[in-house]
């Protein structure tokens with residue numbers, strides 16, 4: 001249950017009381033005249049805001065610690081309210097600060113600081129004496145000690161010898177001193193019978209003679225556990241029957257200052273008598289055990305775990321917890337010693353007598369006038385188990401489990417305190433406070449939320465080796481100090497408790513239970529899970545039947561409401577999913593279009609690139625060849641002219657040769673004639689000339705022939721180069737073709753994906769229809785009520801919603817595939 005926020009008319013934001021904080025039947029009761037006159041002069045006015053009081057107590061070093069060089073000046077006191085913590089070398093804090101994370105020095109302020117030299121008396125007077133006075137004046141009070149293991153919590157709460165389970169207390173702590181103060185205060189006004197016993201959270205039960213006999217026997221049995229000699233018992237009994245006196249106190253170290261009490265104002269109403277009851281229990285491994293119940297078995301020393309319940313107003317109490325009527329401080333001390341014997345203490349590495357549980361000593365004071373109980377108040381002193389780091393303390397097995405539970409409940413206490421702090425202030429957030437997550441916080445939820453005053457004692461040692469843990473505790477206390485408690489007005493808290501008989505029926509007429517009010521105050525959680533922890537046994541049978549009927553009706557309404565809510569949520573979920581799927585689909589199509597476009601662009605550009613490259617290549621090749629075979633034009637023309645000239649001359653010469661041949665033939669024929677006629681000298685000269693001419697012509701012919709051959713060779717080479725260029729062009733053309741084929745393949749794939757998308761859309765329509773059918777289901781159909789989340793999960797796993805899930809999964813797979821594909 002979270003603390004609610006109340007915005008008052010003047011704009012101040014307060015942490016208001018929880019529903020557990022006030023009793024419906026109490027509200028109806030008129031304020032009692034006798035109560036209002038009992039007002040504490042030292043505390044703040046009722047109904048106001050008050051900061052949680054946080055006291056720091058620093059214990060002195062032991063000899064062993066001094067020998068181990070634990071004194072490194074880690075704790076320095078600046079004033080009576082401020083202390084500085086200096087990180088020692090080697091601590092995690094120092095290492096962090098060396099790396100630039102965090103600081104080496106931390107400053108903390110407290111309501112008051114008590115140094116190592118402070119005495120138990122000084123501490124009591126400066127811290128909870130006022131709360132004890134408040135308790136005597138009818139107000140609830142809670143004091144809890146918090147700190148790492150071996151920091152001195154038990155010493156502070158119980159004192160030197162009590163915490164060691166030894167005999168009498170030499171140097172008593174706040175608990176024996178509180179008891180002492182109470183007994184001195186009510187001295188001479190003790191209610192001599194034990195027939196009025198505390199019941200549930202803040203009610204009183206009238207015991208009949210049988211119950212009374214049992215109560216007496218139980219008390220005797222309890223004290224006999226201490227195996228004290230009969231002499232001392234007799235003395236005790238005689239003292240019990242008489243009024244309490246200073247000499248009767250068992251806490252030998254308590255020194256009593258009469259002036260303090262007189263200054264606080266003694267209750268003027270002499271008609272009032274008091275009955276005092278105490279209980280002593282522990283929370284060990286998240287189980288509540290009564291420290292005053294004998295163990296179930298001698299071997300295991302375990303007792304039955306008790307249940308934590310809530311009364312009809314939501315106030316927590318421990319069911320079947322043993323309340324012992326005490327009539328003197330000595331009896332109270334005995335109760336404490338019996339409980340301490342049973343307390344789960346085991347030696348840890350850091351503390352030879354370490355408390356492994358949160359122990360709570362509760363005192364209930366009944367204010368009786370005539371036959372009526374006018375008021376009841378409770379003072380609880382809680383000695384929390386020490387937080388510890390498991391590796392440092394070398395914790396194993398059972399000890400490790402204990403440490404885990406201890407640390408967890410302290411963590412939740414821290415969360416609750418931080419939650420209370422966060423829920424107050426200017427910009428309030430009504431955040432959830434996890435009171436119900438641990439037994440400890442559940443028990444004290446009421447006090448934290450205004451049903452009394454709480455104060456915290458922070459115990460620390462100054463050892464360098466536990467510096468980091470100590471710093472953590474100090475940080476926790478800094479948060480706690482910011483918590484502002486809004487204390488309920490006395491008019492609500494100090495009203496008379498109900499007086500109930502053996503069968504639980506209220507004995508007072510004006511204490512009639514308003515079933516409607518109970519209905520209103522029962523939380524929804526209790527209604528739904530039928531938790532056995534809401535104790536209804538206090539209601540009479542008729543009321544119970546009415547209550548059951550009204551609860552059944554309420555349950556039906558709740559179920560209907562839940563079903564409608566479920567349908568609404570399903571519809572909203574369906575719409576949200578549809579919206580999501582549409583968005584995914586749109587995204588897909590956009591991605592596909594983009595993809596297609598980019599592929600096309602890529603292909604075009606690649607094609608263009610290859611084309612360009614091919615052209616370039618061909619051009620380059622041509623250029624190279626041209627360079628190799630380049631002949632200037634004039635030279636080529638001149639050469640051609642020469643060739644033509646030579647050809648012409650060859651032709652001329654050939655004609656001439658043919659002419660000569662004819663001539664020679666003719667001359668040969670005539671030569672025979674002339675030979676006879678001409679002289680031999682002329683013939684030979686002509687022949688020589690002709691022969692010379694013939695040789696010259698033949699030489700020119702041969703030259704021309706060579707030139708022709710070389711030209712033909714060049715022509716052949718050129719045609720080969722051309723052929724090569726053609727082949728490489730063909731190759732490039734083939735590559736381009738290949739790329740074109742790939743582009744076609746990609747296009748086909750894109751079409752395929754689009755087809756799949758269309759299929760998904762059709763499936764979606766199917767799912768939408770399923771949802772619509774679901775929505776049309778009749779509202780009144782009874783279904784097993786197992787919680788909204790479970791039903792939603794079931795519906796999601798049902799065959800109809802299976803399609804939806806598959807669709808979503810497929811969509812997600814497609815998206816993932818698409819994301820991967822482009823690369």
Ligand SMILES: Nc1ncnc2c1ncn2[C@@H]1O[C@H](COP(=O)(O)OP(=O)(O)OP(=O)(O)O)[C@@H](O)[C@H]1O
Nearest residue numbers: 059060149150151152153154155351354355385386
């Ligand atoms: N103010 C003090 N003066 C002298 N001795 C002290 C003081 N406070 C604590 N000590 C001693 O220190 C030791 C550890 O104290 P104590 O057992 O109270 O620690 P604790 O915090 O209760 O430890 P745990 O959480 O493990 O039970 C005891 O021997 C106790 O006597």
